[in-house]
Amino acid sequence: MTQPNILQILVDDMGYGDFGLFNGGLCRTPALDHLAQSGICFTQHYSGSAVCAPARAALLTGRYPHRTGAIDTLEGRGLDRIALRERTVADLLKAEGYATGLIGKWHNGALDLRYHPNRRGYDEFVGFRGGWQDYYQWQLDANNSTLEADGRYLTDVFTDEAVAFITRHRQEPWYLHLAYNAPHFPLQAPEEEIQPYREAGGYTEGVCRLYAMIRRVDRGLEQILASLDSLGLADNTLVMFTSDNGPQFGGEGDLCTTRYNCGYAGAKGVVYEGGIRVPMLLRWPAGLPADGRWCGETVHFTDWLPTLLRAVGSQVPAELTLDGADALDAIRGEATLADRPRFWQWNRYTPVGTSNAAMRDGDWKLVRPSIRESMRLTEADLAMDRELKYEQAKHSEIARTPEPEREIPPPPPPQLYNLAQDPLETRDLAAQDPGRTARMLRHLETWFAEVEAERRSIEDVW
Numbered sequence: 001m002t003q004p005n006i007l008q009i010l011v012d013d014m015g016y017g018d019f020g021l022f023n024g025g026l027c028r029t030p031a032l033d034h035l036a037q038s039g040i041c042f043t044q045h046y047s048g049s050a051v052c053a054p055a056r057a058a059l060l061t062g063r064y065p066h067r068t069g070a071i072d073t074l075e076g077r078g079l080d081r082i083a084l085r086e087r088t089v090a091d092l093l094k095a096e097g098y099a100t101g102l103i104g105k106w107h108n109g110a111l112d113l114r115y116h117p118n119r120r121g122y123d124e125f126v127g128f129r130g131g132w133q134d135y136y137q138w139q140l141d142a143n144n145s146t147l148e149a150d151g152r153y154l155t156d157v158f159t160d161e162a163v164a165f166i167t168r169h170r171q172e173p174w175y176l177h178l179a180y181n182a183p184h185f186p187l188q189a190p191e192e193e194i195q196p197y198r199e200a201g202g203y204t205e206g207v208c209r210l211y212a213m214i215r216r217v218d219r220g221l222e223q224i225l226a227s228l229d230s231l232g233l234a235d236n237t238l239v240m241f242t243s244d245n246g247p248q249f250g251g252e253g254d255l256c257t258t259r260y261n262c263g264y265a266g267a268k269g270v271v272y273e274g275g276i277r278v279p280m281l282l283r284w285p286a287g288l289p290a291d292g293r294w295c296g297e298t299v300h301f302t303d304w305l306p307t308l309l310r311a312v313g314s315q316v317p318a319e320l321t322l323d324g325a326d327a328l329d330a331i332r333g334e335a336t337l338a339d340r341p342r343f344w345q346w347n348r349y350t351p352v353g354t355s356n357a358a359m360r361d362g363d364w365k366l367v368r369p370s371i372r373e374s375m376r377l378t379e380a381d382l383a384m385d386r387e388l389k390y391e392q393a394k395h396s397e398i399a400r401t402p403e404p405e406r407e408i409p410p411p412p413p414p415q416l417y418n419l420a421q422d423p424l425e426t427r428d429l430a431a432q433d434p435g436r437t438a439r440m441l442r443h444l445e446t447w448f449a450e451v452e453a454e455r456r457s458i459e460d461v462w
Contacts, residue, residue: 210257
């Protein structure tokens with residue numbers, strides 16, 4: 001079998017409950033539903049973080065985000081950057097002779113050209129380098145040239161660019177990372193997509209818009225899959241579809257965005273299942289069973305780099321130390337993926353290990369709830385973040401002012417859940433099993449100290 005093409009689709013802030021397949025038809029996602037029914041659907045698939053920049057770093061490097069330096073979404077402070085010493089999946093596939101492309105959202109180095117996608121393994125880039133863009137008044141980077149808005153809806157632009165990339169490289173192996181920013185804020189969609197949900201009734205305006213944004217992504221997926229068929233590439237193209245983290249809840253005024261997410265606790269930003277357990281659909285007719293199988297293996301974002309290298313007949317370079325493991329045999333149903341602990345932690349600015357951290361070990365999950373003082377942003381940083389989206393020319397380098405001073409109070413007690421019995425995390429068992437709680441807490445603390453020490457060793461000139 002020749003090397004497969006790889007289409008790695010990553011959406012932004014989409015949970016299991018945003019698929020018609022999982023929400024009883026609350027929204028329409030026929031292309032996604034078909035992809036699930038014709039490939040493999042994962043039921044215990046985890047992001048690398050509860051927010052996007054760190055999650056993307058884990059997916060692209062096979063390493064926990066702290067190790068890479070991408071610890072927060074604040075591109076204006078450089079906290080979104082994958083350190084220059086890291087190698088991405090694009091770097092590794094390019095070395096295997098693949099044409100590599102990134103279309104859409106980067107958010108792993110918005111400022112400073114050393115962190116530009118073209119220097120991180122991607123031959124071609126059309127998208128934006130920060131955390132979000134307006135869907136109509138967009139401004140894109142095309143291999144370090146500027147594309148101005150032309151009236152098209154941004155999701156459609158990315159779909160068109162993806163089809164063009166696939167067509168252009170149809171005679172050679174290619175890897176395309178298609179990173180739709182939908183359904184991330186701002187909640188904008190074509191009126192013809194919003195109106196059916198308004199007419200149906202029972203939805204907030206925010207949810208109408210969110211479901212409309214998702215429907216447009218679904219139409220884009222349909223168009224891209226049709227292009228694979230027409231070019232004769234579908235059989236040997238590995239298609240992946242996942243989300244960077246769970247859905248965004250809350251909102252502003254009448255755009256409240258609370259929506260269904262299968263009952264999972266929490267949402268984007270926290271390490272409960274609703275923030276880190278994310279969909280993954282996989283289809284590769286030439287290399288995987290195409291029977292609509294449900295895969296219950298616990299697979300983490302860091303597992304995909306070694307898994308993709310194995311799929312293309314390569315292996316992880318000896319000098320790279322990964323946190324993920326090759327899951328291909330387990331995905332094929334030929335083996336069971338060995339259990340090993342998985343970890344998460346995220347807060348604003350410098351990491352605080354006692355806040356918003358979690359560890360999963362087999363069926364058991366330990367959670368350290370978030371500490372409010374560690375999750376706050378200053379008004380100045382919020383303003384800078386918005387300005388970077390609409391007035392990018394005002395910022396050519398990161399802010400170098402000190403982080404805001406803060407006093408972090410003692411953490412609340414850790415929580416313990418058995419996910420096999422209680423996937424919705426409704427019953428805290430910490431008091432009933434203090435021995436397990438203490439052991440897992442020590443393991444989590446040891447992990448945090450290790451990855452933080454590696455982060456602090458990064459020598460990039462900031």
